[in-house]
Amino acid sequence: MTRRSVEGLRLLCLIGILSLVACGTLPRRPAPPAAAEPVAPKGFPATVRFVGSDTRRLMGSEVPTRQRIRAARGDGPLNILALSGGGAGGAFGAGALVGLGQRGERPTFTVVTGVSTGGLLAPFAFLGPAWDSQLVEAFASGRSEQLLRTRSIGVLFRPAIYQGRPLADLVDHFVTNELINAVAEESAKGRVLLVATTDLDKGETVIWDMGVIASHGGEGARTLFRDVLVASTSIPGLFPPVLIHVEGAGKSYDEMHADGSTSVPFFFAPEVLPFMPFAYEELKGANLYVIINGPLGATAQTTHGNAVSILERSFATALDHASRTTLGLSEALSQRYGMTFRFSYIPLDYPFRGVLDFRKQPMQALYRYAAGCAAGGQLWTTPEQAMSRDVEAVLPSSGRTVNCPSGNASQRRVQSH
Numbered sequence: 001m002t003r004r005s006v007e008g009l010r011l012l013c014l015i016g017i018l019s020l021v022a023c024g025t026l027p028r029r030p031a032p033p034a035a036a037e038p039v040a041p042k043g044f045p046a047t048v049r050f051v052g053s054d055t056r057r058l059m060g061s062e063v064p065t066r067q068r069i070r071a072a073r074g075d076g077p078l079n080i081l082a083l084s085g086g087g088a089g090g091a092f093g094a095g096a097l098v099g100l101g102q103r104g105e106r107p108t109f110t111v112v113t114g115v116s117t118g119g120l121l122a123p124f125a126f127l128g129p130a131w132d133s134q135l136v137e138a139f140a141s142g143r144s145e146q147l148l149r150t151r152s153i154g155v156l157f158r159p160a161i162y163q164g165r166p167l168a169d170l171v172d173h174f175v176t177n178e179l180i181n182a183v184a185e186e187s188a189k190g191r192v193l194l195v196a197t198t199d200l201d202k203g204e205t206v207i208w209d210m211g212v213i214a215s216h217g218g219e220g221a222r223t224l225f226r227d228v229l230v231a232s233t234s235i236p237g238l239f240p241p242v243l244i245h246v247e248g249a250g251k252s253y254d255e256m257h258a259d260g261s262t263s264v265p266f267f268f269a270p271e272v273l274p275f276m277p278f279a280y281e282e283l284k285g286a287n288l289y290v291i292i293n294g295p296l297g298a299t300a301q302t303t304h305g306n307a308v309s310i311l312e313r314s315f316a317t318a319l320d321h322a323s324r325t326t327l328g329l330s331e332a333l334s335q336r337y338g339m340t341f342r343f344s345y346i347p348l349d350y351p352f353r354g355v356l357d358f359r360k361q362p363m364q365a366l367y368r369y370a371a372g373c374a375a376g377g378q379l380w381t382t383p384e385q386a387m388s389r390d391v392e393a394v395l396p397s398s399g400r401t402v403n404c405p406s407g408n409a410s411q412r413r414v415q416s417h
Contacts, residue, residue, distance in 0.1 A: 039248030085116025085261030086293030087355025099374025142360030187211025284338030
């Protein structure tokens with residue numbers, strides 16, 4: 001091969017690589033500048049969402065949101081549900097909600113917050129047992145088995161290892177006009193549904209008022225509702241982020257949103273606490289329910305030296321540590337204000353195979369485990385009991401009995417997969 005031929009081949013290779021890079025880059029408008037006036041998706045008010053660190057905007061939306069919550073609460077207790085991220089662990093939250101309904105101990109939640117897979121659970125938890133069939137279909141029917149569809153060419157130059165279309169199609173299937181209308185109806189009663197994403201441009205948590213979105217009506221509401229849920233579940237590096245078009249002061253921008261768990265594992269305090277009605281001391285008697293859709297730690301294991309294993313393990317580790325910190329803060333604030341605190345999670349000795357194990361059989365097993373524990377009154381525990389239990393936990397062999405999260409005598413038999 002001549003020198004000219006070699007140089008020509010190198011040039012072709014370079015052009016090919018640059019083409020892959022160009023194809024793999026998400027085309028987008030610039031992000032809003034830091035000093036820009038408030039922006040929002042076209043047709044929606046600025047109050048449709050707020051950045052967690054923006055105290056000025058937060059305090060500006062405090063009064064109307066408190067008024068909504070006060071109206072919805074009436075004379076009954078204030079019930080708040082916070083649902084965490086956890087990928088395939090969302091089957092645990094689904095089972096827990098269904099099991100609580102079977103036991104007759106699933107309240108009407110005045111406020112529901114969700115992050116990542118908890119964001120997908122949140123609308124069903126918000127709408128109540130009448131939507132349990134859709135909840136089960138979403139998390140225990142095998143629909144999620146096709147989520148991990150890798151890219152065959154140019155994966156190194158793409159925004160993520162897995163394709164985004166399967167996840168978008170899954171969410172789109174469940175975000176129907178019927179669901180949007182139902183959320184809008186409940187929001188009109190004063191109830192609040194909040195879902196968090198992470199704005200990668202700002203490096204901040206963004207909390208979306210899904211009731212305000214739903215109340216807008218039409219295809220625009222359904223599209224934004226869906227896009228927020230997809231963004232909230234899109235683990236950076238594994239699934240592509242979602243670009244959300246926003247406008248303000250006559251200018252157009254794109255914001256890049258990804259998994260809410262990147263910045264917050266679940267949220268109640270300090271993101272939601274300022275919205276609570278009345279003075280803080282009047283929160284006495286309110287109920288805070290926290291469902292962690294994953295373990296609070298990890299057992300030692302050999303991590304495979306491939307990109308997916310490393311990314312998954314890194315994400316799970318960060319989520320575990322953040323969950324423990326946020327859980328402790330939420331419990332402390334609940335105690336301070338006289339609230340009843342209830343918490344559950346996937347115990348470390350349950351054979352959970354990770355946030356990306358979307359296979360039908362293990363997700364169904366996790367769903368049945370949580371549903372059985374909740375129906376049997378063995379769902380809730382305390383952070384102290386959970387930590388003590390996990391210190392001695394080891395992954396069980398096939399057929400070993402695993403206690404429910406409460407750790408009481410009532411047990412559920414699970415199988416390793």
